[in-house]
Each structure stands twice: as structure tokens, then as C-alpha cells.
Amino acid sequence: MAKRIDVSGLSAYYGAHKAIDDISMTVEPRSVTAFIGPSGCGKSTFLRTLNRMHEVTPGGRVEGKVMLDDENLYGSHVDPVAVRRTVGMVFQRPNPFPTMSIFDNVAAGLRLNGKYKKSQLNEIVERSLKGANLWNEVKDRLNKPGSGLSGGQQQRLCIARAIAVEPDVLLMDEPCSALDPISTLAIEDLIGELKERFTIVIVTHNMQQAARVSDRTAFFNLAAVGQPGKLIELDDTERIFSNPSVQATEDYISGRFG
Numbered sequence: 152m153a154k155r156i157d158v159s160g161l162s163a164y165y166g167a168h169k170a171i172d173d174i175s176m177t178v179e180p181r182s183v184t185a186f187i188g189p190s191g192c193g194k195s196t197f198l199r200t201l202n203r204m205h206e207v208t209p210g211g212r213v214e215g216k217v218m219l220d221d222e223n224l225y226g227s228h229v230d231p232v233a234v235r236r237t238v239g240m241v242f243q244r245p246n247p248f249p250t251m252s253i254f255d256n257v258a259a260g261l262r263l264n265g266k267y268k269k270s271q272l273n274e275i276v277e278r279s280l281k282g283a284n285l286w287n288e289v290k291d292r293l294n295k296p297g298s299g300l301s302g303g304q305q306q307r308l309c310i311a312r313a314i315a316v317e318p319d320v321l322l323m324d325e326p327c328s329a330l331d332p333i334s335t336l337a338i339e340d341l342i343g344e345l346k347e348r349f350t351i352v353i354v355t356h357n358m359q360q361a362a363r364v365s366d367r368t369a370f371f372n373l374a375a376v377g378q379p380g381k382l383i384e385l386d387d388t389e390r391i392f393s394n395p396s397v398q399a400t401e402d403y404i405s406g407r408f409g
Contacts, residue, residue, distance in 0.1 A: 303334025
């Protein structure tokens with residue numbers, strides 16, 4: 152069940168260094184929201200605060216609130232590991248478990264989370280691989296290592312692994328940056344299909360990609376080097392790219408800086 156994200160007054164730190172400052176936004180369910188902006192402006196840091204991955208970094212902490220529907224993900228009673236099951240993550244470089252088969256890669260999260268009969272695992276793995284548009288390419292070699300797939304197939308395998316545990320939200324941190332154009336197109340098509348079931352947030356440096364895949368776009372920027380990143384503007388993607396309301400957004404999109 153896709154859920155809505157409400158962020159209010161969120162700042163993130165690495166030790167004493169403030170990486171992002173006072174960010175508030177809403178991400179609608181069953182939509183794709185893209186984060187764009189120059190390198191170092193806090194896009195990936197902010198993305199990682201949405202499933203508490205930021206805390207995995209030594210010195211990583213946040214102030215503010217992230218609500219998933221009615222639940223504060225930073226509430227004192229909330230288990231960060233449970234948050235990461237609910238809010239899945241696909242990373243920049245495909246990271247299948249190298250010693251595991253294709254089947255076991257997809258089933259890994261399920262086995263961590265509970266006991267399943269073999270027939271249940273078979274059904275969920277097949278459904279997840281179909282959901283990631285990978286089933287037809289791998290159905291005859293499920294016991295072969297996931298690391299033997301091409302880069303684009305590995306990334307779709309990682310997406311299958313993420314959706315197998317039925318998260319409410321899927322975060323993607325530059326999921327196509329290590330891929331060739333054909334694989335990139337396959338992932339973009341897949342994102343369009345997955346938003347029917349999940350709330351999706353994607354960080355991308357590819358402006359055309361943001362325009363193609365997202366419903367809403369958020370532009371992040373730094374006031375100066377060493378300053379924390381800020382959310383400058385969030386709007387419908389079409390409006391951001393055709394008629395942004397902030398000059399800095401227009402300057403970035405038109406290539407005047409960044």
C-alpha cells in the first residue's frame with residue numbers, strides 16, 4: 152500500500168557539520184518525485200533520511216519529522232530496521248549479493264523477515280522478477296549467480312529484491328548513472344509501472360530523466376560551498392521545467408550553473 156510522506160523542518164548532520172537545512176515537503180502516494188540539483192547540495196543525504204539510512208553513517212543524525220501517513224519514522228518507539236523494510240532503497244550501483252543465486256537475491260529480504268514455505272517463496276520471487284521486468288530473461292537460470300547478469304539486469308534484480316518485501320515507498324539514488332542508454336530506458340519504463348503500486352522518490356543528475364519519469368520535481372541548492380543544502384523549489388515537473396518560480400531553478404535547468 153503506497154503511502155504519503157510528510158517532511159517538516161528536517162535538518163541532517165554529519166557530526167557537527169549540517170548537510171541539509173530545514174527541509175519541508177510532501178511526497179504524494181503513487182507518484183514519482185525527482186530530486187535534482189548540483190553535486191554536494193544534499194539530495195542523497197535527504198533521500199537517506201527518508202528511511203533512516205543516514206544514521207548508518209558515523210555521526211549521522213537528524214532534527215525534524217518524517218511522517219509516513221500517521222507514523223513518525225523518527226519516533227522514540229520506532230525500529231530503524233523496520234523503517235527500512237517499509238521504505239526500500241535502490242542504490243546508484245547495482246549491488247546484488249555476489250555469492251547468491253538470482254533466486255536467493257530476491258528472496259533474501261523475505262527470509263530475514265519471516266518464515267515462508269518454498270511454494271510461497273517461489274511465488275513471491277516470480278512475482279517480484281515479473282514486477283521488475285526481469286522474469287523472462289532469467290527464469291531458466293534462477294540458480295545462477297546474480298553477479299553474472301549485465302549491469303542493467305543487476306539493477307532490475309536489485310529492484311526485484313526491494314519490492315519483494317512489499318515496501319510502501321521505494322527510494323532510488325541515481326539508479327541509472329552506471330547504466331548504458333538501453334538499460335536506462337528499461338529502468339525508466341519500469342519506474343512508470345511501479346508507481347501504480349509504490350510511492351517513488353528518485354535522485355538524478357539527468358535533467359531529461361527527471362522530466363521523463365517524475366510527476367513532481369524538487370530542486371536543491373547550496374548558498375555557498377560549505378553551507379548546508381536547501382530545498383529551493385518543489386512543483387509539478389512540467390512547471391519546474393517550463394516556468395519555474397525561482398530564478399536559481401531556471402539557471403540550473405538552463406545550464407547556467409551546476
